[in-house]
Amino acid sequence: MRSDFAFAVTLALFAGWIPARGLAQQGAITVSGTVRTEEGRPVPGVTVVAEGAVRRAAVTDGGGAYRLGPIPGGRYVVTVQGLGYGVGEREIEAPGAPVDFVLERAPIAIEGLQVVAATRTGAAAATLPVKVEVIPEQEVLLQRGLSANPTEILSNLIPSFSPARQKLSTAGESFRGRRPLFLVDGVPQSNPLRDGRRDGFTIDMEAIERVEVIFGANAIQGLGATGGIINYVTVAPAVSGELEQRASLNTTSGDAFEGDGIGWRAHYLASKRFGRFDVLGSIGYEQRGLQFDGEDRPIAVDNVQGDVADSRSRNLLAKIGWEPTATQRMQLMVNDFRIAQDGNFEIVAGDRSTGTPAVSIPGHPEGIEPINDVTTASLDYENTAFGGGTFSAKAYLQDFSALYGGDRFETFQDPQIAPVGELFDQSENNSEKYGARLTYSRAGVAGAPVDVITGFDFLRDRTVQRLALTDRNWVPATEFYNYAPFLQLDLRALGWLSVSGGLRWELAELDVSDFTTLAGNRPDHQTVPVAGGSPGFDEPLLNLGGVITPLEGLRFYGTFSQAFTMPDVGRVLRGVSSEGTRVDDFLALQPIATDNLEIGGTFGTATALLGVTYFESESDFGSRLVPNADGIFQVMREPTKTSGWEVSSRLEPAAFLSLSAGYSLLRGSFDGDDDGAFESDLSAADIGPDRLNLSADIGRGGRLSGRVQSFTYFDRTFRDGDGSVSAEFDGYTTIDASVAVALGISTITFSISNLLDEQYITYFGQAATDLEDRYFAGRGRTLTLGIATRF
Numbered sequence: 001m002r003s004d005f006a007f008a009v010t011l012a013l014f015a016g017w018i019p020a021r022g023l024a025q026q027g028a029i030t031v032s033g034t035v036r037t038e039e040g041r042p043v044p045g046v047t048v049v050a051e052g053a054v055r056r057a058a059v060t061d062g063g064g065a066y067r068l069g070p071i072p073g074g075r076y077v078v079t080v081q082g083l084g085y086g087v088g089e090r091e092i093e094a095p096g097a098p099v100d101f102v103l104e105r106a107p108i109a110i111e112g113l114q115v116v117a118a119t120r121t122g123a124a125a126a127t128l129p130v131k132v133e134v135i136p137e138q139e140v141l142l143q144r145g146l147s148a149n150p151t152e153i154l155s156n157l158i159p160s161f162s163p164a165r166q167k168l169s170t171a172g173e174s175f176r177g178r179r180p181l182f183l184v185d186g187v188p189q190s191n192p193l194r195d196g197r198r199d200g201f202t203i204d205m206e207a208i209e210r211v212e213v214i215f216g217a218n219a220i221q222g223l224g225a226t227g228g229i230i231n232y233v234t235v236a237p238a239v240s241g242e243l244e245q246r247a248s249l250n251t252t253s254g255d256a257f258e259g260d261g262i263g264w265r266a267h268y269l270a271s272k273r274f275g276r277f278d279v280l281g282s283i284g285y286e287q288r289g290l291q292f293d294g295e296d297r298p299i300a301v302d303n304v305q306g307d308v309a310d311s312r313s314r315n316l317l318a319k320i321g322w323e324p325t326a327t328q329r330m331q332l333m334v335n336d337f338r339i340a341q342d343g344n345f346e347i348v349a350g351d352r353s354t355g356t357p358a359v360s361i362p363g364h365p366e367g368i369e370p371i372n373d374v375t376t377a378s379l380d381y382e383n384t385a386f387g388g389g390t391f392s393a394k395a396y397l398q399d400f401s402a403l404y405g406g407d408r409f410e411t412f413q414d415p416q417i418a419p420v421g422e423l424f425d426q427s428e429n430n431s432e433k434y435g436a437r438l439t440y441s442r443a444g445v446a447g448a449p450v451d452v453i454t455g456f457d458f459l460r461d462r463t464v465q466r467l468a469l470t471d472r473n474w475v476p477a478t479e480f481y482n483y484a485p486f487l488q489l490d491l492r493a494l495g496w497l498s499v500s501g502g503l504r505w506e507l508a509e510l511d512v513s514d515f516t517t518l519a520g521n522r523p524d525h526q527t528v529p530v531a532g533g534s535p536g537f538d539e540p541l542l543n544l545g546g547v548i549t550p551l552e553g554l555r556f557y558g559t560f561s562q563a564f565t566m567p568d569v570g571r572v573l574r575g576v577s578s579e580g581t582r583v584d585d586f587l588a589l590q591p592i593a594t595d596n597l598e599i600g601g602t603f604g605t606a607t608a609l610l611g612v613t614y615f616e617s618e619s620d621f622g623s624r625l626v627p628n629a630d631g632i633f634q635v636m637r638e639p640t641k642t643s644g645w646e647v648s649s650r651l652e653p654a655a656f657l658s659l660s661a662g663y664s665l666l667r668g669s670f671d672g673d674d675d676g677a678f679e680s681d682l683s684a685a686d687i688g689p690d691r692l693n694l695s696a697d698i699g700r701g702g703r704l705s706g707r708v709q710s711f712t713y714f715d716r717t718f719r720d721g722d723g724s725v726s727a728e729f730d731g732y733t734t735i736d737a738s739v740a741v742a743l744g745i746s747t748i749t750f751s752i753s754n755l756l757d758e759q760y761i762t763y764f765g766q767a768a769t770d771l772e773d774r775y776f777a778g779r780g781r782t783l784t785l786g787i788a789t790r791f
Contacts, residue, residue: 029069029071029072029073030067030068030069030071031050031067031068031069031071031076031078031092031099032065032066032067032068032069032098032099032239032240033065033066033098033099033100033101034060034063034064034065034066034098034100034101035048035060035064035066035080035082035088035100035101035102035103036064036100036101036102036103037085037102037103037701038102038103038104039655041064041701041702042060042062042063042064042065042701043060043064043082043085043103043701044060044061044062044063044064044136044137044138045059045060045082045134045136045137045138045210046059046060046080046081046082046085046103047059047080047081047082048060048066048068048078048079048080048101049078049079049080050068050071050076050077050078051076051077051078051079052071052072052074052075052076052077056068056069056071056384058239059209059210059236060239061236061238061239062137062138062790063790065239065240066080066239067239067240067241069326071326071327072326072327072385073093074093075091075092075093076091076092076093077089077090077091077092078090078091078092078099080101080103081103082103085103085104086103086104088101088102088103116128116132116134116212116214117185117186117212117231117233118183118186118212118214118220118221118229118231119214119220120186120220120221120392120437120439120453120455121390121439121441121453127490127498127547128214128545128547128557129500129545129546129547129557129558129559130214130215130216130218130545130557130559130561130598131214131215131216131557131598131600131611131613131646132212132213132214132215133157133158133212133213133215134210134211134212134213135157135210135211135212135213136210137208137209137210137235139157140153140205140208140210140211141205141206141788142707142738142740142749142751143156143157144205144206145250145738145749145751145784145786146709146736146738146751146753146784147164147753148164148166148288148291148308148309148779149164149166149167149168149200149201149308150200150201150203150205150232151164151165151170151173151200151201152164152166153205153211154200154211154213154230155173156693156709156711156736157693158175158213158662159646159662159663159664159691159692159693160175160176160215160644160646160664160666160688161173161174161175161180161688162174162175162687162688162689162763163688163689163691163713163762163763163764165762165764165776166291166308166762166776166778166779167302167305167306167307167308167776168198168201168302168305168306168307168308168311168339168341168370168372169196169197169198169302169305169306170197170198170199170200170201171197171305171685171764172197172684172685172763172764172768172769173197173200174227174686174687174688175227175228175230176215176216176227176228176615176617176642176644176666177227177617177642177644177666177668177682177686177687177688178217178226178227178228178594178617178642179195179224179226179227179565180225180227180228180229180230181221181223181224181225181227181228181229181230182199182200182202182230182232183221183229183230183231183232184202184203184231184232184234184335184376185231185232185233185234185333185378185380186221186231186378186394186396186437187376187377187378187394187396187398188221188222188223188224188398188433188435188459189202189374189376189398189400190224191400191429191431191433191461191463192223192224192565192566192567192568192569193431193461193463193478193480193566193568193569193570194429194431194463194464194465194475194478194568194569194570194571195568195570195571196402196404196429196465197305198306198372198400198402198429201308201339201372202337202372202374202376202400203232203234203315203317203335203337203374203376204267204284204286204313204315204337206248206265206267206269206282206284206315207234207235207269207282207284207315207317207335208232208233208234208235209233209234209235209236210233211230211231211232211233212229212230212231212233213228213229213230213231214228214229214231215228215598215613215615215646216228216559216561216596216598216615216617217561217562217563217594217595217596217617218543218561218562218563218596219484219486219504219506219541219543219561219562219563219564222437222457222459222482222484222506222564223459223482223506223508223564223565223566224563224565225563225565226563226565226592226594226617226619227617234317234319234333234335235269235271235280235282235317236271236280237271237272237273237278237279237280237319237321238271238272238273241272241273241278242272242273243270243271243272244270244271244272244790244791245268245269245270245790245791246267246268246269246270246788246789246790247266247267247268247269247788247789248265248266248267248268248786248787248788248789249264249265249266249786249787250264250265250266250784250785250786250787251263251264251265251784251785251786252264252265252288252289252782252783252784253289253782253783254291254292254296254780254781254782254783255296255757255780255781255782255783256292256296258289258290258292258296258298260289260290260298260310260344261289261290261291261292261298262289263286263287263288263289264286264287265284265285265286265287265786266284266285266286267282267283267284267285268282268283268284269281269282269283270282271319276322276323276324277320277321277322277323278319278320278321279318279319279320279321280317280318280319281317281318281319282315282316282317282318283314283315283316283317284313284314284315285312285313285314285315286312286313286314287311287312288308288309288310288311288312288313289309289310290309290310290345290360291309291779291782292779292780293357293759293777293778293779293780294754294757294758294759294760294777294778294780294781295759295780296780297357297359297777298345298359298360298361299357299358299359299360299776299777299778299779300347300348300350300357300358300359300360300773300774300776301341301345301347301360302347302405302774302776303341303343303345303346303347303365303369303370303405304370304404304405304406304407305370305404305405306341306370306372306402306404306405307341307370308339310341310342310343310344310345310360311339311340311341311342312339312340312342313337313338313339313340314337314338315335315336315337315338316334316335316336316337317333317334317335318333318334318335319331319332319333319334320332327383327384327385327386328381328382328383328384329380329381329382330379330380330381330382331379331380332377332378332379332380333376333377333378333379333380334375334376334377335375335376335377336374336375336376337372337373337374337375337376338371338372338373338374339371339372340369340370340371340372341369341370341371341405342369343364343365343369344362344363344364345360345361345362345363345365346360346361346362346363346364346365347359347360347773348360348361349771349772349773349775350772350773350775351772351775352770352772352775355761356775357761357765357775357776357777358772358773358774358775358776358777365405366406366424367405367406367424367426367469368403368406368426368468369403369405370402370403370404370405371401371402371403372401372402373400373401373402374398374399374400374401375398375399376396376397376398377396377397377398378394378395378396378397379394379395379396380392380393380394381393381394386440387440387442388442389440389441389442389443389452390440390441390442391438391439391440392438392439392440393436393437393438393439394436394437395434395435395436396434396435396436396437397432397433397434397435398431398432398433398434399432400429400430400431400432400433401428401429401430401431402428402429402430403426403427403428403468404426404427404428404429405426406424406425406426406427406468406469407424407426408421408422408423408424409425409520410520411518411520411521412424412425412467412518412520413519413520413525414470414472414518414519414520414525415519415525416519417470420525423470424469425467425468425469425470425472426467426468426469427465427466427467427468427474428465428466428467428468429463429464429465429475429570430463430464430465430466431461431462431463432461432462432463433459433460433461433462434459434460435457435458435459435460435482436457436458437455437456437457437458438455438456438457439453439454439455440453440454440455441453441454449491449492449493450489450490450491450492451489451490451491451492452487452488452489452490453486453487453488453489453490453502454485454486454487454488455485455486456483456484456485456486457482457483457484457485457486458482458483458484459480459481459482460479460480460481460482461479461480461482462477462478462479462480463475463477463478463480463569463570464476464477464478465570465574467518472518473515474518474570474574475569475570475573475574476512476513476515476532476573477513478510478511478512478569478570478573479510479511480508480509480510480511480566480569481508481509481511482506482507482508483507483508484504484505484506484507485504485505486502486503486504486505487502487503488500488501488502488543489501489502496548496549496550497546497547497548497549498546498547499545499546500543500544500545500546501542501543501544501545502542502543503540503541503542504540504541504543505538505539505540505541506537506538506539506540506541506564506591507536507537507538508536508537508538508539508566508591509534509535509536509537510534510535510536510537510566510569510583510589511532511534512532512533512534512573512583513532514529514530514531514532515529515530515532515573516528516529516530517530517574517576517577518574521574521575521576521577522577528576528577528578528579528581529579530573530576530581530582530583531581531582531583531584532583533582533583533584533585534583534584535583535584535586535589537590537591539564539591539593541561541562541563541564541593542560542561542562543559543560543561543562544559544560544561545557545558545559545560545561546558546559553603553604553605554601554602554603555601555602555603556599556600556601557598557599557600557601558598558599558600559596559597559598559599560595560596560597560598561595561596561598562593562594562595562596563593563594563596564591564592564593564594565591565592565594566589566591566592567589567590567591567592567623567635567637568623568635569589571635572586572589572635573589575635590621590637592619592621592622592623593619593620593621594617594618594619594622595617595618595619596615596616596617597615597616597617598613598614598615598616599613599614599615600612600613600614600646607651607652607653608649608650608651608652609648609649609650609651610647610648610649611646611647611648611649612645612646612647613645613646613647614643614644614645614646615643615644615646616641616642616643617641617642617643618639618640618641618642619639619640619641620639621637621638621639622637622638622639622640622670623635623636623637623640624636624638624640624670624682624683624685624686626683626685636670638670638671638672638674639670639671639674639678640668640669640670640671640678640682640686641668641669641670641678642666642667642668642682642687643666643667643668644664644665644666644667645663645664645665646662646663646664647661647662647663647664648660648661648662648663649661649662656698656699656700656702657696657697657698658696658697658700659694659695659696659697660693660694660695660696660697661692661693661694661695662692662693663690663691663692663693664688664690664691665690666687666688666689666690667687668681668682668686668687669681669682670682672720672721673721679721680719680720680721681718681719681720681726682718683718683726683727683767683768684716684718684727684729684763684764684766684767684768685764685768685769688763689713689714689715689716689729689731689763690713690714690716691711691712691713691714692711692712692714693709693710693711693712694709694710694712695707695708695709695710696708696709702742703741703742704739704740704741704742705739705740705742706737706738706739706740707736707737707738707739708735708736708737709735709736709737710733710734710735710736711733711734711735711736712731712732712733713729713731713732713733713763714731715728715729715730715731716728716729716731716767717729718767727766727767727768727770728766728767729763729766729767730761730766732758732760732778733758734753734754734755734756734758734760734778735754735755735756735758736751736752736753736754736755737751737752737755738750738751738752739751745789745790745791746787746788746789747787747788747789748785748786748787749784749785749786749787749788750783750784750785750786751783751784751785751786752781752782752783752784753779753781753782753784754778754779754780754781754782755781756781757780757781758778758780759777759780760777760778761775761776761777761778762776762777762778764776765777
């Protein structure tokens with residue numbers, strides 16, 4: 001009842017902020033144009049800002065076009081800046097012609113006006129005291145031809161993101177040794193109550209315009225961001241307002257062109273503006289074939305946790321926008337994604353002693369094929385002239401269903417149903433969440449150089465995990481309520497110094513009804529009744545940071561921030577085996593509070609960039625994953641600590657050549673005996689290896705362009721508290737290449753991942769598990785040919 005009331009209040013706010021008289025567009029203007037280089041090439045992905053009666057920002061599309069408005073008439077200063085280019089600025093008043101810009105080469109160290117929607121206010125990246133990366137659409141699409149799923153794209157571009165498993169499940173993938181919060185247009189995709197590790201693949205990357213990455217623990221978006229935030233921003237309607245259509249077709253195969261290994265993908269998008277309304281629709285479909293390793297063996301399909309190989313998926317995206325006045329906008333977004341395995345292959349376990357990986361053979365696995373079925377919807381409202389500032393509100397919902405494959409796991413056995421060892425079952429995780437976020441920001445309060453941001457967040461999440469074939473609850477129905485007011489102050493103390501700080505208060509309650517455990521939790525196969533409860537938590541979360549820009553091209557930043565999340569409540573509850581357990585007294589359900597300290601800097605010239613960041617992240621009552629005999633991960637609650645260095649650089653010695661490098665060094669440990677010392681290494685399921693990424697771009701933005709990139713993962717040895725080796729990882733290097741040819745409105749792309757056909761066992765397969773049937777090899781040489789057109 002309380003959750004319905006809070007949600008209803010938010011919806012009322014949506015309606016109440018729109019005055020009827022605002023429907024008239026008197027005096028409104030629209031500012032539009034293109035941004036190009038001195039050579040006449042369009043510059044996509046740069047930010048254009050109009051400052052005047054209101055402040056509006058936009059990002060140029062693939063053709064370098066932008067559109068701002070409608071906005072109230074008057075005098076405006078329009079500024080544009082892109083990474084690697086100088087600032088363009090023009091003063092306008094009631095423009096009657098396009099406002100075009102030509103950008104010159106300039107220092108590239110400062111991110112400038114680059115807008116980051118994940119900050120809740122669209123703040124510029126350069127003003128934030130944390131490390132931020134915005135991956136533009138062109139880079140997302142390039143990596144899409146070289147990757148099997150979205151988290152592999154992230155792993156390719158972010159060295160401190162662990163090596164991708166190349167599977168549907170993200171179990172064993174981490175960001176700076178912690179879990180990231182995945183968002184789609186600001187809507188949380190992560191499900192901390194029962195983290196089934198399927199949250200990284202809930203939308204087709206063809207529907208993504210850019211990816212925003214905020215590094216380190218923070219509470220900007222609420223629950224779950226202990227490792228950072230990854231926000232997938234969906235494609236926006238055409239800035240010109242005219243009908244824009246996009247279509248693409250791709251096919252993928254191993255280098256031996258085996259029939260089982262051939263897949264294809266098709267995508268179509270259309271958008272148009274009708275007066276005050278704009279609409280967008282997108283549809284995508286993909287059929288994936290089997291994957292083969294460097295020795296042309298069919299890689300084992302994970303029929304339990306889920307796989308992208310031997311699968312089919314579809315994605316539907318729809319957006320409707322309405323601008324009732326020159327300063328207000330509403331938008332409805334709905335995305336429906338589904339991926340299902342075809343179930344054409346079975347696993348033959350590998351042999352670690354001989355280095356033989358698990359492989360696939362034709363067959364039909366028992367049970368129902370794994371599925372991810374996710375619907376995400378949001379209703380957004382923004383008023384840029386509310387009380388002298390900007391008010392925004394978001395109401396959202398998500399219906400998440402993940403079906404896993406099955407087996408005769410010991411945990412599933414119940415002699416009341418079938419003889420022990422004979423009972424086959426599989427689990428399905430269902431999470432239904434809805435919530436609301438209210439944000440108000442005002443710049444220059446009382447004429448002082450102080451910006452204020454305040455707001456209130458609400459979340460209700462209901463999760464249950466059932467055994468699908470016997471209709472037993474593995475995780476009882478659990479409801480979580482979260483309320484969080486916050487206040488943030490940004491002080492522009494001097495021209496070269498800005499300071500920010502804030503407080504967010506997390507108020508949460510977990511409701512668990514009485515339940516009975518599975519018989520398989522105990523050796524005697526006796527079920528155990530557990531008394532439910534409603535434990536409550538509250539946690540103040542602080543952040544304090546600053547940015548110093550003493551010289552052009554030089555920037556230093558530092559921050560202390562805290563994040564809040566719940567442990568995997570489902571894993572904790574389903575593992576209960578002791579009689580007399582009460583939810584209200586169960587310490588393992590206490591939330592995870594993480595402290596993050598980060599310092600860094602960037603320095604650049606017109607042709608070079610260097611960035612260095614150091615971070616430490618610590619939780620006094622953290623969480624790590626430990627697999628049981630069945631390979632099912634269990635939660636261990638212990639103090640944990642991670643730290644590391646991140647180095648990024650770029651060199652552009654010529655207009656046609658760009659060289660990049662990224663390096664991460666990660667360390668992680670935990671206190672397993674509660675003596676105050678972090679004596680044991682975090683496992684490969686919790687932290688990635690040290691790595692080096694290198695890339696070279698030739699002719700970027702030209703008619704003929706190419707990319708070569710390499711990824712080196714360094715050896716790692718994991719040790720227990722007594723110094724004994726618990727796991728080892730033998731590193732490897734892979735190289736990718738891609739070439740694109742622009743032919744008018746179309747672009748043809750040919751990509752080769754693992755160009756040298758390197759044979760290797762994945763990081764997860766080597767070090768995160770000791771099961772023979774999860775001794776997975778990585779993909780060998782894989783070819784993708786695609787054509788994309790815009791008209």
